[in-house]
Amino acid sequence: MQLAQRLNRISEPQTIKMAKLGRELKAQGADIIDLSLGEPDFKTPAHICRAAAEAMEAGFTKYTPVVGYPELRQAIADKLKRDNGLSYTIDEIIVSTGAKQCLANAVLSIVNPGDEVIIPTPYWVTYSALVQLAEGTVKFIDCYIDTDYKLTADKLEAAISPATKLFIFSSPCNPTGSVYSKAELMALAEVFKCHPHVAIISDEIYEYINYVGKHESIAQFPELRDRVMVVNGMSKGFAMTGWRLGYMAGPKEIVQACEKMQGQFTSATSSITQRASIAALTGDLTPTHTMTASFKQRRDFVIGELQKMPGVEINMPEGAFYAFANISSFFGKTDGTTVINNDEDMSMYLLHTAHISTVNGTAFGNENCIRISFATSMEKLQEAMIRMAKALAALK
Numbered sequence: 494m495q496l497a498q499r500l501n502r503i504s505e506p507q508t509i510k511m512a513k514l515g516r517e518l519k520a521q522g523a524d525i526i527d528l529s530l531g532e533p534d535f536k537t538p539a540h541i542c543r544a545a546a547e548a549m550e551a552g553f554t555k556y557t558p559v560v561g562y563p564e565l566r567q568a569i570a571d572k573l574k575r576d577n578g579l580s581y582t583i584d585e586i587i588v589s590t591g592a593k594q595c596l597a598n599a600v601l602s603i604v605n606p607g608d609e610v611i612i613p614t615p616y617w618v619t620y621s622a623l624v625q626l627a628e629g630t631v632k633f634i635d636c637y638i639d640t641d642y643k644l645t646a647d648k649l650e651a652a653i654s655p656a657t658k659l660f661i662f663s664s665p666c667n668p669t670g671s672v673y674s675k676a677e678l679m680a681l682a683e684v685f686k687c688h689p690h691v692a693i694i695s696d697e698i699y700e701y702i703n704y705v706g707k708h709e710s711i712a713q714f715p716e717l718r719d720r721v722m723v724v725n726g727m728s729k730g731f732a733m734t735g736w737r738l739g740y741m742a743g744p745k746e747i748v749q750a751c752e753k754m755q756g757q758f759t760s761a762t763s764s765i766t767q768r769a770s771i772a773a774l775t776g777d778l779t780p781t782h783t784m785t786a787s788f789k790q791r792r793d794f795v796i797g798e799l800q801k802m803p804g805v806e807i808n809m810p811e812g813a814f815y816a817f818a819n820i821s822s823f824f825g826k827t828d829g830t831t832v833i834n835n836d837e838d839m840s841m842y843l844l845h846t847a848h849i850s851t852v853n854g855t856a857f858g859n860e861n862c863i864r865i866s867f868a869t870s871m872e873k874l875q876e877a878m879i880r881m882a883k884a885l886a887a888l889k
């Protein structure tokens with residue numbers, strides 16, 4: 494069978510590949526600590542699970558409108574008002590099978606072959622893959638630790654061209670944990686104001702996992718409102734990765750385009766998940782805040798340990814649950830068996846010698862780093878940091 498050429502434009506996400514490799518080694522008996530996947534280790538809060546059970550009993554088991562139940566979209570509109578000060582009507586909101594599908598819908602609805610899409614690096618793996626599927630051209634803007642891996646207005650200004658159609662970023666950021674402040678977003682907004690042909694996808698899936706205070710959205714600037722798509726979802730803040738619900742708020746015509754796309758691909762996401770998500774969005778946020786407090790404790794521990802490891806350079810993540818460690822000072826070194834020439838060698842070395850699974854930074858557009866997820870128990874993190882320190886110290 495000759496497979497379609499479009500498959501050559503994308504590859505399996507490194508995050509999933511590393512988790513798979515870790516599982517294979519585990520099956521062979523190795524004691525692997527998985528720090529590769531972006532998944533809270535907590536259970537979904539009980540009141541959300543109860544709402545799902547009640548929904549099934551009440552018969553919410555049929556197809557729903559493609560864009561999601563109106564009650565759910567109203568709950569999302571209320572949440573956007575309550576938490577973000579953003580005003581959206583329910584026909585400016587679409588619910589999808591995960592934030593990932595929102596992103597796919599939006600990119601495929603906006604990008605024509607040859608259109609330029611700007612993505613600041615480090616970035617989440619799926620953004621560029623989606624642009625490549627849409628046959629767009631990705632223009633990366635490299636950002637480094639000196640600006641906490643955040644994009645500055647001057648770099649953005651220099652990158653925008655007449656061919657630029659779209660800009661995609663996340664705050665809090667996967668993989669760096671960087672959080673844009675209101676002032677930083679305002680500086681970017683000033684640039685976008687001068688370039689009305691550029692649409693913006695603002696991925697805010699880690700909104701609730703924020704260690705510095707209030708989440709800020711670039712959609713708050715009125716001049717940008719008619720071209721910003723806010724993407725968010727249940728996976729991270731409510732520990733609902735397996736339930737598959739994301740949502741997007743944006744201009745009505747984009748929402749309608751996404752509805753058309755989604756209507757052919759998947760229709761709506763699960764009716765039961767949608768009912769449970771109403772309970773999550775309108776219910777008590779204490780479990781979410783408790784999880785975030787735990788992530789903060791783990792962040793402080795992991796970053797503290799990484800800072801103690803000679804040769805590792807690390808920023809302080811202000812959100813999400815990843816440490817993005819620069820390990821390039823080890824390139825060219827060896828433990829006597831394995832030579833570390835790049836980030837992939839490092840993640841493989843850590844997997845095979847320390848039995849910790851991480852993801853190489855190239856997958857996120859930075860070849861000097863590895864991503865370490867701290868969304869796992871303190872016990873596992875403590876053991877993982879001991880093993881990592883030992884493995885790095887053995888490199889001469």
Ligand SMILES: Cc1ncc(COP(=O)(O)O)c(C=O)c1O
Binds near residue numbers: 531590666696
């Ligand atoms: C930055 C970012 N956006 C979107 C997603 C996708 O989330 P969902 O599970 O809702 O598809 C992820 C998941 O890892 C993510 O890290």
